[in-house]
Amino acid sequence: MKFKGGYNVQIKGKPSNKTTRLPDPDLLYLPLFSKRFTFSAFCIHDGDKVVQGQILAEDPDNHSVPLLAPRAGTAKIDPETNHIVLENIQASQEAPKVEFELPDAAKGMGETGEKRCRLLKLGVWQFFSDAFSGDLPDPFGSPQAVIVSAAHLEPFLTSFEALLSEGTAGFEKGLEQLHSLSQAQKFYVILPKIKSNITNKVRDSAKKISGITLIEVPNKYPFDNAKLLARLLQLNPDKGSVWTTTTEGVLAVESALTSSKPAISRVISIAGPAVKSPEHIECIIGYPIDKIVEPYLETPLARIINGGVLTGDTVSGDQKGLDIECAGLTLVPEQAKREILAFAHLGFTKHAYSNTFLSLLRPPFKERYTTGVRGEHRPCICCTFCEEVCPSSLMPHLLHKYTEKNRLAEAERFGLNLCVQCGLCSTVCTSKIEIKQILLEGQEKLLQEI
Ligand code: SF4
Numbered sequence: 047m048k049f050k051g052g053y054n055v056q057i058k059g060k061p062s063n064k065t066t067r068l069p070d071p072d073l074l075y076l077p078l079f080s081k082r083f084t085f086s087a088f089c090i091h092d093g094d095k096v097v098q099g100q101i102l103a104e105d106p107d108n109h110s111v112p113l114l115a116p117r118a119g120t121a122k123i124d125p126e127t128n129h130i131v132l133e134n135i136q137a138s139q140e141a142p143k144v145e146f147e148l149p150d151a152a153k154g155m156g157e158t159g160e161k162r163c164r165l166l167k168l169g170v171w172q173f174f175s176d177a178f179s180g181d182l183p184d185p186f187g188s189p190q191a192v193i194v195s196a197a198h199l200e201p202f203l204t205s206f207e208a209l210l211s212e213g214t215a216g217f218e219k220g221l222e223q224l225h226s227l228s229q230a231q232k233f234y235v236i237l238p239k240i241k242s243n244i245t246n247k248v249r250d251s252a253k254k255i256s257g258i259t260l261i262e263v264p265n266k267y268p269f270d271n272a273k274l275l276a277r278l279l280q281l282n283p284d285k286g287s288v289w290t291t292t293t294e295g296v297l298a299v300e301s302a303l304t305s306s307k308p309a310i311s312r313v314i315s316i317a318g319p320a321v322k323s324p325e326h327i328e329c330i331i332g333y334p335i336d337k338i339v340e341p342y343l344e345t346p347l348a349r350i351i352n353g354g355v356l357t358g359d360t361v362s363g364d365q366k367g368l369d370i371e372c373a374g375l376t377l378v379p380e381q382a383k384r385e386i387l388a389f390a391h392l393g394f395t396k397h398a399y400s401n402t403f404l405s406l407l408r409p410p411f412k413e414r415y416t417t418g419v420r421g422e423h424r425p426c427i428c429c430t431f432c433e434e435v436c437p438s439s440l441m442p443h444l445l446h447k448y449t450e451k452n453r454l455a456e457a458e459r460f461g462l463n464l465c466v467q468c469g470l471c472s473t474v475c476t477s478k479i480e481i482k483q484i485l486l487e488g489q490e491k492l493l494q495e496i
């Protein structure tokens with residue numbers, strides 16, 4: 047496999063692999079939304095007493111992926127804030143009894159259908175995506191391939207070293223279970239080419255299971271990107287879905303199939319330049335975000351990003367609790383004042399892809415990044431830095447110009463649909479152009495035209 051482009055942005059605030067378990071709060075705020083899901087079909091009534099692991103609501107447009115009760119308690123449906131609030135919460139040690147009727151699609155699949163249904167009902171299916179579309183794949187479909195991207199290379203998503211710090215036995219078993227139930231002809235485990243105790247163990251686990259191909263990629267962002275990997279592996283989107291998941295998904299498969307444990311808690315990173323002592327935390331879904339963030343905040347004003355620095359979305363003021371898809375909270379100091387004549391600053395403390403700052407004279411360091419854009423937005427100056435870092439071998443400077451002028455046929459001809467939304471072009475752009483966002487809007491317009 048040939049890798050082109052890619053770039054590791056050097057930012058302060060990498061989380062340690064230590065994981066702190068947060069005590070249960072008094073109230074849980076379960077968002078009825080996440081990046082891909084909208085839980086609009088309620089399975090309970092307002093004021094119902096619910097048990098731990100019970101299905102509270104489902105997303106009818108996404109194979110009925112469920113929103114589970116992370117604890118027993120009293121559920122209050124609050125349509126105005128778009129949350130279910132869980133009061134009087136109580137933890138239970140016992141795994142809930144999962145009773146479900148097999149859907150027609152699963153009936154002819156025997157034990158495999160039952161296992162896949164269990165993954166769906168226990169909230170594990172949410173960890174899966176289709177590599178090409180990013181959508182939730184059909185849990186009862188026949189994937190042409192499975193890609194387990196074991197590591198996250200974007201700063202600062204949950205690290206696989208933290209997830210596997212207590213051992214890799216669960217990961218190995220989960221891989222075997224997933225390999226057998228997917229019945230896919232091709233099964234890949236992707237690992238960055240680095241040497242550490244944990245990567246060595248993951249490598250050994252993957253090599254032990256027959257039918258699994260281990261692929262080692264450069265330790266550079268975004269070579270863990272499933273869409274990019276599917277293309278580099280020459281998988282064809284017309285030949286069916288490519289399931290993709292991460293280490294967390296594999297561990298959740300193992301917990302659900304071995305011990306019937308629902309996926310109601312998460313290990314997430316809490317990291318970024320506005321965090322004192324960045325680390326990992328284990329907490330339940332619906333945990334109040336302000337209560338998570340407050341003890342870690344180092345600066346009075348910070349933007350909370352749901353996900354990594356390059357691809358995450360700002361947490362809106364309407365979101366009160368941790369949603370089911372969060373893979374990390376990144377806190378970046380909010381720059382309240384505008385930087386005047388930023389281009390004239392000497393930049394001993396700043397990085398730029400162009401290496402024009404005097405920081406070039408310093409030994410390697412990690413930057414204290416903020417939300418400021420460093421000066422004005424300017425027209426494209428054709429520096430081609432975006433082209434150099436693009437892992438999809440695109441010309442983002444050309445694509446964004448075609449897309450902005452609504453010349454979508456030309457943009458499509460130059461590969462608009464091959465953009466994997468890694469965000470590197472926007473990050474290195476000398477003129478602060480929001481290329482990734484412009485290309486995403488172009489891709490959406492193209493989809494509407496089909
Ligand atoms: S054009 Fe797309 S794939 Fe290329 S760097 Fe930009 S966001 Fe990444």
Ligand code: SF4
Nearest residue numbers: 426427429430432475
């Ligand atoms: S990095 Fe920005 S300024 Fe440079 S060529 Fe690309 S779009 Fe133009």
